[in-house]
Amino acid sequence: MKLKQSKSVEWTKLDNASKYFPATANELDTKVFRLSCELYEMIDPNILQKALNKTIESFPFFKSILRRGVFWYYFESSDLIPEVSEESLSICAPIYNKNTKNLLFRVFYYHKRISFEIFHALSDGKGALLFLQTLVYHYLFYRYEEQFKNYKPALDYNASIKKKMDDSFNKHFIGDNGFTRNVIDHNKRIKAHKIRGKRTEENRMKLIEGSMSVKAVLSEVKKDNTSLTIYLAALFIYSIYKEMNALERRRPIVLSVPINLRQFFESDTARNFFSTINISYQFRKEETELKDIIESITESFQKDLTVDKINYKINRLISLEKNPFMRIIPLPIKDYSIRIANKLVDRGITGAISNIGKVQMPEEFEPYIRQFTVCTSARRPQICMCSYGDQLVISFTSPFKDTEIQRRFFEHLSNKGIQIEISSNM
């Protein structure tokens, strides 16, 4: 009698932040974000495929598919093989389809650029960046094999596969706040200013990237005695403010800022590990200057960006997740409630700004890489930025045709003498 080999399929629960994305992803906001690396020469698809095969070996968790259980979503490992293709879809096109079993990311290329789009349930900016860095590393190593025959540059991310799959939320937070009925803070139930405009055709995303020297921007930022993220967040608020009419100025501008928790808590995970804080500014009747906004935001950051506050916020979310009554609610009802809660929270947000930080690659690859860029799907104007070497790339994504806010933003910087190169998809 032949014994059939039973193959067990590995599955993992979603971490706290991930649970939110499948519930709220839709045609307008696909919850997909894109990381790209632009080289100086045309991409070879065969080498890219080879690099992808090698990269996925060290990130096996990325081969997961998302399934619906009775009470929660879960990740199931799959045998699907990711394939590279030439870019042919609109930016941050939907990835998660609840009726099909497909990978939650795509790798593609166009001319000199390698791009990596991922559904946010799988990972956050930092996690996805680790994947892209590894992918570009392997690509360049295979592409210039002759030069690196004798020695292999070291990639600075050597965490074990288990550590990469870590649910860091579960590791650092136990959710001992008890059941708090109001996840939405009372004092946060403010209505923020909403940017409006004419939508693009088919709800496509308008992407405008501005590439500039980090040093040039930093010398400007230092004049106001602040940090890069705060300066640019203030500039974003200022640009929005300049487009508001007198009636609209009654409402504050609120920016949502994602925070990478790996800088506060020990973690090597390539999965989601982030939280968000809200920065708001209320305009008064008099004319506001940029430095007023900078001052006010710096205070907000110092107040809110503390380990205590972050601990409190996340513990509340985790306690909600672990509450026994919550757990036995069927998934469709959970999805619906999360969507409603999301709509309420969204009323209090004008836009978002996300700084992925510095991208590090081995020095030996510097002559081959032009820049890294990051952007995300957005239902409202959003800024994402990252820097590589001296290249800072600020990407605006917006569902609207209008570009006045972006124009004011970049013009302010170019007026200070900073040289900017603008790329756009429309």
Next chain:
Amino acid sequence: MKYCSHCKVYIRGDKLQCTLCENSLPDTHEEEETLFPTISLIFESHLALRITAFISIAALVVSFALKEIFPSNINSPLFVLLALLTMWLSLIVVIRKRHNIAKTIMWQVSLLSILSILWDWRIGWRGWSLDYILPISYVSAMFVMYITAKIMRLSVRDYIVYLLLDALFGIIPIIFVLFDWITVYYPSIICVAISIIFLAAILIFEGENIKIELDKRMHI
């Protein structure tokens, strides 16, 4: 690279107007790079669906009009409405769940059960829904699901939960027998018998797989 003197920025790519201020850019006579592909707009006409929707509404309106012109005892507009409802619900289920054939079959069987009871009741209860339709649909579903799974070489994990669910459904007719809601017994008895046999086979041969699947899908 082109330069916009209004915004004081360089514009990459083959653009005729400045991305930020839309003023026209001076020509540089250089070959400009293309950074993003042009993606054509997709227009799905969904013609078949629109035609079906139109015919449905027309049929409904015509049935109402005919009833007014030729009064009769039979409530034809209601039949037409129920028939259209049945057709649309089945269509929607098949379109949405088409990727998962076992799930589609389960949904169709549930839909069929509820709608046939509804029909039976509106026509003037003759009991054919409980007598014939329900037992026959449950048994057919089990066989169709199993055969389809084998033909399409689905992995056991994908369909075993639905097969289990259907076998459990198939035991429901025993209630009809016990409470004497039916007049014709043999379809229900055959259905219950086959379901129990199926259930035994599933639990004995695929017991571990079921446990793993249920653990996974029902984790809280």
